[in-house]
Amino acid sequence: MSAPVRSWGRVLETRQAAGDTFWIEVDCPRIAAQARPGQFVMLGTGLGDVAAPFLPRPFSIGAREADGRLGFLVRVFGAGTRRLSAVNPGDELLILGPLGRSFSLPADRPIVCLAGGVGLAPFLFVGADARLEKRDVRIVYGERTGDRVFDPELIRRITGVEPDLRTEDGSLGRRGLVIDDLDLDDQPQLLACGPDPMLRACADLALRHGLPLQVSVEEHMGCGVGTCQGCVVLSAAGEWIKSCTEGPVFDARELA
């Protein structure tokens, strides 16, 4: 894996993709050239941003185009994501990446992505790459309510995949969870990204069906490069491991 790069990237396009969720495209060829699906970057506006200085935050790489463009899904949680959601074309973002371990996709199985909330982001990249390689990929995407659903038309544009939408209140797509009523007869490779309870449910599902599962965890991260210890997760062997450098993608059997 090549070394991460710190680079300024110019914002090319932003759009609101759901009530509190934005899609931001940035010109950043040096990082785009190395990025692999499942990796993330630390994204910030730099300490010179007098409007709202904040430490860079981790974001999955949601898209990588041949022209050097990167795409990020940003959902507003606090001050940092609120500031990022307000950037405009022409603004510069400070980007460190690509970071972490990517998904490892076996050639002999179809791929089923199980996405909860902002856990959709890495699967936009997985879907687009799989389409280029003519791989069979399905994206099952769940949110609590319909107003949080990332624009399905944009998902189709980025990935070429028709998402299988689920909402807990049934206001958009099928009512239910991403693990409900799945057709797994073709023995797919499962990939999952979302909140911890969802990842546990996906691990149970994989065990019940004897299917391989890789999960991408979303622990809080201070540095993204292995120095602050802010991102540790418990391994199956009972050891604390850093999700920024050992993950964020793990074989589910590696984790407690």
Ligand SMILES: Cc1cc2nc3c(=O)[nH]c(=O)nc-3n(C[C@H](O)[C@H](O)[C@H](O)COP(=O)(O)OP(=O)(O)OC[C@H]3O[C@@H](n4cnc5c(N)ncnc54)[C@H](O)[C@@H]3O)c2cc1C
């Ligand atoms: C590897 C990785 C990839 C990610 N990819 C994306 C992405 O593609 N799109 C996206 O919108 N978000 C993503 N996130 C989450 C994103 O990094 C956080 O939402 C962001 O750091 C919050 O910053 P803030 O300054 O807005 O909020 P803060 O002020 O830092 O926090 C606001 C609130 O959110 C809570 N919070 C912050 N981070 C997390 C977290 N990781 N998990 C649970 N609660 C949290 C805080 O405890 C606090 O209550 C990712 C996180 C990781 C670790």
Ligand code: FES
């Ligand atoms: S985020 Fe600092 S060690 Fe992982």
